[in-house]
Amino acid sequence: MIVRELAERLGLGVLGDDRATIRGVAPLDRAVATDLSFLANPKYRGQLSTTSAGAVIAPADAAERAPCAVLVSRNPYADFARAAAMFEHRPQRSPGIHASAVIDESATVGAGAHVGPLVFIGARSIIGPGATVGPGCVIGEDCVVGEGAELVARVTLVVRVQIGKRVLIHPGAVLGADGFGLAFDQGGWLKVPQLGGVRIGDDCEIGANTTIDRGAMGDTVLENDVRLDNQIQIAHNVHIGAHTAMAGCSAVAGSARIGRWCLIGGGAGVLGHLEICDKVTITAMSLVTHSIKSPGEYSSGTPLMDNRAWRKSAVRFKQLDELARRG
Amino acid sequence: MIVRELAERLGLGVLGDDRATIRGVAPLDRAVATDLSFLANPKYRGQLSTTSAGAVIAPADAAERAPCAVLVSRNPYADFARAAAMFEHRPQRSPGIHASAVIDESATVGAGAHVGPLVFIGARSIIGPGATVGPGCVIGEDCVVGEGAELVARVTLVVRVQIGKRVLIHPGAVLGADGFGLAFDQGGWLKVPQLGGVRIGDDCEIGANTTIDRGAMGDTVLENDVRLDNQIQIAHNVHIGAHTAMAGCSAVAGSARIGRWCLIGGGAGVLGHLEICDKVTITAMSLVTHSIKSPGEYSSGTPLMDNRAWRKSAVRFKQLDELARRG
Amino acid sequence: MIVRELAERLGLGVLGDDRATIRGVAPLDRAVATDLSFLANPKYRGQLSTTSAGAVIAPADAAERAPCAVLVSRNPYADFARAAAMFEHRPQRSPGIHASAVIDESATVGAGAHVGPLVFIGARSIIGPGATVGPGCVIGEDCVVGEGAELVARVTLVVRVQIGKRVLIHPGAVLGADGFGLAFDQGGWLKVPQLGGVRIGDDCEIGANTTIDRGAMGDTVLENDVRLDNQIQIAHNVHIGAHTAMAGCSAVAGSARIGRWCLIGGGAGVLGHLEICDKVTITAMSLVTHSIKSPGEYSSGTPLMDNRAWRKSAVRFKQLDELARRG
Known part of the structure; x- marks a missing residue:
């Protein structure tokens, strides 16, 4: 996918050359020329100027530091999430019920749903349309799995x-x-x-x-x-x-x-x-x-300390009321 | 079940009209006229006078506040547990071994026991009489499941x-x-x-x-x-x-x-x-x-505080020994 | 196994009579004459002189307290671990794939590997030589299980x-x-x-x-x-x-x-x-x-206290900054 196309699908403007080809995603410090990266946490600003990424999603005020194309975003992490989903390879779960699944006769499996190997589905339970019930899942009585839901496995x-x-x-x-x-x-x-x-x-x-x-x-x-x-x-x-x-x-x-x-x-x-x-x-x-x-x-709790110092504070914690009264 | 019958089975006396019919159980604030409810935690005393329940299990000293029949109990929560069990619908597990279960030939399954779908039972293991081994359970070698025990699933x-x-x-x-x-x-x-x-x-x-x-x-x-x-x-x-x-x-x-x-x-x-x-x-x-x-x-730990105030206390915790010596 | 043989296999010297027969392992306070025991934690030194064990693994400086043969070790716990392994009975997992397992046609199972009952293995996954995949395991796509690895069950x-x-x-x-x-x-x-x-x-x-x-x-x-x-x-x-x-x-x-x-x-x-x-x-x-x-x-946290005393310290923790400023 070329940068321009990516930007259009995300509804973002591009600063810089938008003709690079993107094949995957990576963090700023490990990206190569065919990767898309992003800057969300200001802590990583320093990495932006030295990244080898082909393009980055970043806020407008950081754009000039980037040595590559910038897809300008008000919410770079969210836009990156959308972009990464385009490059995700999710295993296909074909519709149908695996031969090894055991399904109570009063249960219902909706259109397009996938019921994987070694699954059990109990009485009166309903698997919604397009839902996935992965390998080894156990569904008891009177349950409902909504449309498009996914129970990954077990x-x-x-x-x-x-x-x-x-x-x-x-x-x-x-x-x-x-x-x-x-x-x-x-x-x-x-x-x-x-x-x-x-x-x-x-x-x-x-x-x-x-x-x-x-x-x-x-x-x-x-x-x-x-x-x-x-x-x-x-x-x-x-x-x-x-x-x-x-x-x-x-x-x-x-x-x-x-x-x-x-x-x-x-x-x-x-x-x-x-x-x-x-x-x-x-x-x-x-x-x-x-x-x-x-x-x-x-919040509650106490800060992390070297154990020797902590032991001293811990002993004093026990005496706190007495110390306060005395103080 | 009518209130009188319920009281007899629980061995409790009734104050008020004992002829109402009870079909289920519910908390005081959500009960309807066919529900049995209970008062155990004094915090909920206020709800007793306004409940719509058909009957309640309550201690003697709270009975006069109730707008319905009261089953007088010294341990209302325990008696309620017994009553609720009468209304519980538990799935039937018929005796026998499901065809999909894999059982080592040296294992033993007792009379009336249920072994569900997709179960594995290993060498020399023993399932007691009337026990339930639910779907997807794995039992290895040399195990014993006692009489009437239940392994719900997996x-x-x-x-x-x-x-x-x-x-x-x-x-x-x-x-x-x-x-x-x-x-x-x-x-x-x-x-x-x-x-x-x-x-x-x-x-x-x-x-x-x-x-x-x-x-x-x-x-x-x-x-x-x-x-x-x-x-x-x-x-x-x-x-x-x-x-x-x-x-x-x-x-x-x-x-x-x-x-x-x-x-x-x-x-x-x-x-x-x-x-x-x-x-x-x-x-x-x-x-x-x-x-x-x-x-x-x-007990150990510190109380929950607003994070800003907590940070101040946390810093002082580190200095406690010094503060105590100085104090 | 006689004590001399055991010592040789562990590469340890023996003090005392090395002809006793050892059939198992046990802690010092429960060992009988056919048991091997060990002393690693100095806290249990007192138990060494009264043990009924047939032999013990212990450091040189504790040897004279033992009423039985001593296998002298610089790391008694590690040598005991090695010894105990000789007496361990581990269930045999014979090579091969159980009939109830469901294996994607693109997956590979190595030589000598064991795939147990009710296992699922997904696309392109590889089970290494001699590995064990126990009952009820689910392995998805593109996984690799190394040589001799063991997934016990589920x-x-x-x-x-x-x-x-x-x-x-x-x-x-x-x-x-x-x-x-x-x-x-x-x-x-x-x-x-x-x-x-x-x-x-x-x-x-x-x-x-x-x-x-x-x-x-x-x-x-x-x-x-x-x-x-x-x-x-x-x-x-x-x-x-x-x-x-x-x-x-x-x-x-x-x-x-x-x-x-x-x-x-x-x-x-x-x-x-x-x-x-x-x-x-x-x-x-x-x-x-x-x-x-x-x-x-x-470390972080506070020491365990009687709840009543803890409540007093806890209240003071909230006031710590104020107390410190005042102090």
Whole structure:
């Protein structure tokens, strides 16, 4: 694809010679003359002037530093995402049901859907038109996979799980397992039945080995365009607002409610029954212990230190109340 | 089921009209006239007086606030768990072995057991009477699944794993993988063989994507009625006492020993070779760095703060020893 | 095996009677007369004098305390690892492809390789000579499994994943899933294509339910002899140096670079785009928030306290800046 064509498809203007041919994408410091690259993070500005890329997507104010054609963008990372998709080779999943799949006779597979090898689909479940159920997936009873959704491989939907349109779920994810409901009685635990389901909105993405439990009563809900990284734990009856993104290994306890456009850092935790309003950022490995009513960035923890120095501060932390009273 | 019948089956007395018909269960604020609800957490007392439920399970001292029949209970959450189980529709797993399952000729499947589609069972493993091995499970060599136990779907028992009676294991759980045993030698790592197994007592529950490694020498052990949520990591040779419950994403390092009736919060960690006595509570995301000899509640970490304020405290944490000496 | 023979195979000298017969291995406090045991951790010195083991591997300076034959070693744990391997019974995996496996016609399975039941192997993937692909594994397109590598069971390699020689991967691990790449645009998220792959060096070990994402551009890389425990998350474009070991539930964010011979504690986190030099130890549940340029041990967090005392310190942590200014 020549640069001019690329720019037209992205709706961007070009500074410099727009006749170079582009065959792939690469970061600034590794790109060659047939690569498209981009500048989004100002930290990499220095690399722009020395890149060997054939063209770059960059903001207007950085364009003059580039030794090649510049596709001028107000949001270079987003435009780069669009451009990269043009060069992506995604494996073809042909419509139809693989001979090794086991499908309950009451289940339905929509037109154009792909059901891969060694898949199980249980009673009354419905696979939408054009959806992909990759190798080794297990879908239990009463589930719905939306139109164009993709379960990459070895995904499990346990029971009463509804997946919206174009949702992408990565391997090892488990949706709709029993929530962790226990009543203490006579010295031991009694299981509380988990009668609800899981509802995932359109355009969500769910990472590898992430778990989303079904509700105790009522459903666990992700609104549209929620993005979950790998190894996230979402407990029963959690509700996550549209456009919220959570990084790897974060976790939300039962019945917590997270707003829209929130960013939850890696390894962060949210206690149960809390509410977090829209547009809240939680930094990595912080623990949210109370509801948050104002947008903004929140943190807990202590900074990384040399272990010897840390030990001294740690001992003093134990004495803090005494020190404060004395002070 | 009418309220009177329900009360009789639960062994509870009724205040108010006991002739209403109940068809399901719901929380106080969403219940309709054919729903049973409950009050356990005092926080929701306000909802009791306005509920539309047909009947509620509640403590005696709250009964007069209810606009409907009250089943009087000393442990409303436990009695509600029993009631909800009466309304639960669990998928039927008919006895027998699915045609797509692959079972080693030296393995044994007990009377009334269900072995689902696309299951593998290895040499010398034994599936107990009435047990369920759901779709996609992999059971390796020398494993035993107890009477009435259920492996929901896609559970892996690697080798030498014994599961007690009525144990419930959720999808993605891996029991009996190699413990993480390494000896450093000549600049690199040497694997230490993991020769032990895993023993899970009766009535345990193990969450989705939880991992329990087998012992290096001797076994990793969960006593009866241990309850593990999702994504928990139990390392080799850990021993967990009866009736202990651990919340999601918590982890226990090698050879640690946890007592009975402990509660381990979400994301909490326990270092290796420690002992925690009975009736200890660890709050969420705390790290246990020494043995605990007295029952009680233990914590580490710092409270959640606005990021700007947190940065100031974090800088001062580094200076704590100096501040204390100066103070 | 008699003690003399064992010592010869390990290249160690013997103190005491070398004619006892050894049939297994056990820890000092549980060993019987036919067991070999070892002393590596000085904490267990007391157990040496009372052990019933038939022989022990121990350092020279502890030998005189032993009531049995001593195989004198400078690295008792490593020599014990070698000895234990002689007594390990590993399940035989006979060469060949199980009838229930589904293998794309463009895939290649090397001489002597074992492909187990209910395995899927996708287009153009290559299984090396003598490799083992255990039951329920899913291997997507364009993957390579090195000579003698073992995927124990239910491992997923998504796409463009290269595994070195003798690598061992435990159940539930997912390698090569999409990295978590998102561009924010017009109020929602745009997926950034993940065009790279994963490269795992020789002799690595990867724990159960661990996830390693493929690179956005370029690859995610583990050099030789990297050892990962269970439930670890490695994000896209991370690079981990040879001989580094990471404990369970630790996580590394995108494009971080970790040196050689590092030890990352359980539950620890490393933020994205950082560099950690060789020979760095991070203690459990610490968060690395900046690059580390000097070898050594680093920590964050606060010590475990009784909850009541902790609450007092926690409140004071919030006031730290004020206290310091006042002080």
